[in-house]
Amino acid sequence: MAFEPPQRLARALGETAPDGDGWLEKLPEAARQAVALGELTVDRVQVPGGRTSLVVLVRRADGTPAVLKLAPPRFRPEAERAALAHWDGLGAVQLLEGPPTAGALLLERLHPDVSVRSLAEAKALLEAAGTVRRLWVEPPAGHTFESVADRTGRQAEAMRASAGARPEVAALVDAALAARAELLAGPPEHRLLHGTFRQSKVLAGERMPWLAVGPDPVVGERAFDLARLVRDRVEDLIASPSGATITRRRVKRLAESLELDQERLRGWTLFRAVESGARALRVGRTRDAELLLEFASWL
Template sequence: MVFEPPQRLVRALDETAPDGGVDWLGKLPGAAREAVALRGLSVERVQVPGGRSSLVVLVRTADGTPAVLKLAPARARPLSERAALAHWNGLGAVRLMEPSSPDGALLLERLHPDVSVRSLPEAKALLEAAATLRRLWVEPPAGDAAHAFETVAERTGRQAEAMRSGAAASPEVAPLVSAALAAREELLAAPPEHRLLHGTFRQSKVLSAERMPWLAVGPDPVVGEHAFDLARLVRDRVEDLVAQPSGAATTRRRVKRLAESLEVDRERLRGWTLFRAVESGVRARRVGRDRDAELLLEFAGWL
C-alpha cells in the first residue's frame, strides 16, 4: 500500500516545521511500511483528513482485531503521548495495544474515527467533552516517569517568547499580548493543583468508542492545573461564537458554566482562556492563517 500523507498533515508541517517536516514526510512511507511489517498488521486505509501532526492508519492485528497505527515526528512528542496513555491505562482515553514500541509508532485501540462529540448539539457536546476531560485529571506518575512531561510553566514560557516576537512584528496585537502575558504571570504564581493534563483538549479530540461512549485521543500532555486544560475547550466552535450577535455574552456564560461544572476557579479559567486564545491567534497570524487569527483575537478580546 502507498502511505500518502493527507494534505491537512502536509500543510500543517509546512506551516510549523518546513525543513524538518519535509524530511520527515519523505521518510514517512518507508517508516509506515516498516511499522506495519514489524507488527504483522493488515492495512485498511489511511485516515483522512486525519490530524495536523501525525499519520493515522486504520489497521487490523494478526488476529483480526481493529486497531490504529499512529506515526508522528519527534516534534509532536510521541514518547510523551505514549507515557500519558500508559498512565491513564484506558481511563477516559484511548488504550495502548502494545506495552512498548521499538520504532516510536503507537498502536492504539480502534475508536470510531469519524464520530466526535462535535457531531452532537453544542450544549450536549460541551457536557460530554467536559465529563471525559475530568477523567484524565489524575496525579502524574512519580519518579523517572514524571520527566516525560513538560510543565505548564515550561510550555507557556516558550509560547510567551514567540508571542512577544509576534507583538513586535504586529503592534496592533500588542495590547492583547500584554494582557495575556500578565495573566500568565499571575496564574503561575500560585497554581492550585498539579495534575496530568491532556494538553490540547477540544471536542474533536473526543471520539465515540465501544467500551465507553466517548474517549479522548491525541494528547500533548502537560502537568499543571485543571484550568489550563479546560481553557482550550472554552473556545470550541469559535467560528460559530464570532458569527453570533451575542458571541461575547455566550462566551462569558460558557466560561461560567464550565468552571462551575468542573469545579474550576472562574477567573483562573478566564485567564488561561485569554492566554491560550492570544497565543493561538498570534501563531496563526505568523504562519499566514489570517482568518483563524482574526477569529481567535476577536474571541480573546471578549475575555
C-alpha cells in the same frame, strides 16, 4: 499500500518546520516498517486525519481493529505513549502493544468519524467535560512530562516576538502575558493534563461512550486544560451577535460544572486564544488569527 500523508498533515507540518526536517520524506517507509513489524493489515489511511500525525486504520494479526499512529519527534509521541499508559484506558483511548518503532503508537480503534462535536452544543460540552475530568490524575512518579509553566514560557517568547512585529496585536499579547504571570504566581497544581483537549479530541467508542485521543500531555492546573474547550466552534461564536455573552456564560458553566475557579479559567482561555492567534499570524493563517484574536478580545 502507499502511505502518502494527507494534505492537511503535509500543510501543517510545513508550518511547524518550514525548512523541512526530512520526516515526511521518510514517513512512507516508516509506516511500511511499522506495519510489517506489528504484523498488521491496513484498512485505510484516515483522511483528512490530524495536523500532527499520520493515522492508519489497521487490523492486528488476530483480526482486531486498531489504529496505527505515526508522529514526528517534535510532537512528542513518546510523551503521548507515557500518558496513555498511565491513564490505562480510563477516559482515554487504550494503548496497545505495538511495533517497536520510534514515533509509532498502536491504539484501540474508536469511531474516527464520530466526535462529540457531532452533538448539539450543550450536550457536546457536557460529554467533553465529563471525559476530561477522568484524565486529571496525579502524574506518575519520576515523570518527565513538561510543565504548564515551561510550555507557556516557550510560547510567551514567541508571542513577544509576534507583538514586536505586529503592533496591532500588542495590547492583547500584553494582556495574555500579564494573565499568565498572575496565574503562575499562585501555588502550582500538579495534575496530568491532556494538553490539547477539545471536542474533536473526544471520539465515540465501544468500551465507553466517549474517549479522549491525541493528547500532548503536560502537568499543571486543570483550568489550563479546559481553556481550549471554551473556544470550541469559535466560528459559530464569532458569527453570533451574542457571541461574547455566550462565551462568558460558557466559562461560568464549565468552571462551575468542574469545580474550577472561573477567573483562572478565563485567564488561561485568554492566554491560549492569544497564543494560538499569534501563532496563526506567524504562519500566514490570517483568517484563523482574526477569529481567535476577536474571541480573545471578549475575555
